[in-house]
């Protein structure tokens with residue numbers, strides 16, 4: 001398995017444990033939960049689920065297409081964008097919800113969200129350029 005694929009999977013599982021732990025925290029401290037719902041949802045959905053799909057997709061979709069990945073460089077750049085974006089969102093989102101440093105946390109959140117979106121575009125581009133129909137045997 002490609003080294004970067006292993007890193008996508010590792011990070012996915014780290015976000016899963018963090019997202020689930022925050023979920024438990026939200027049950028234990030319900031009065032604080034509102035500030036953490038978005039970060040819980042996105043650590044699980046953008047962190048665990050999407051990061052797992054990035055890793056598994058990069059591993060398996062080229063094989064299904066009988067091709068190599070279109071751009072290994074994009075695969076690595078996207079990894080850093082996806083992680084920087086999500087970590088930025090995870091740190092700034094609760095701060096913004098709690099009204100701490102609203103303009104700074106709001107700016108970091110918007111920037112991080114844009115970085116996450118760029119990672120999604122890079123994945124879509126790289127996979128769309130890779131997949132092609134193959135003859136069924």
Ligand code: HEM
Pocket residue numbers: 019020021022023024026027033037040041044045048049
């Ligand atoms: C130990 C595991 C988990 C715990 C204890 C947990 C707990 C919670 C809690 C307490 C809420 C707030 C519910 C509310 O007040 O409306 C919530 C919301 C949410 N959780 Fe989890 N959760 C867990 C795992 C997951 C996983 C694995 C996912 C996704 C893959 C997920 C996705 C969501 C989403 C999307 C919301 C927001 C729902 C909404 O918009 O109201 N959770 N979770």
Ligand code: HEM
Pocket residue numbers: 037038041042045046049050113114116117120
């Ligand atoms: C660039 C990536 C993304 C950005 C910038 C983003 C942004 C947002 C924002 C601003 C909200 C409203 C939060 C609130 O104030 O309650 C939201 C909610 C939500 N998003 Fe995303 N999102 C992204 C990706 C995703 C993905 C990939 C999924 C699912 C696979 C997802 C699932 C959800 C869900 C379930 C909610 C409702 C959770 C809640 O109640 O807070 N998002 N998202």
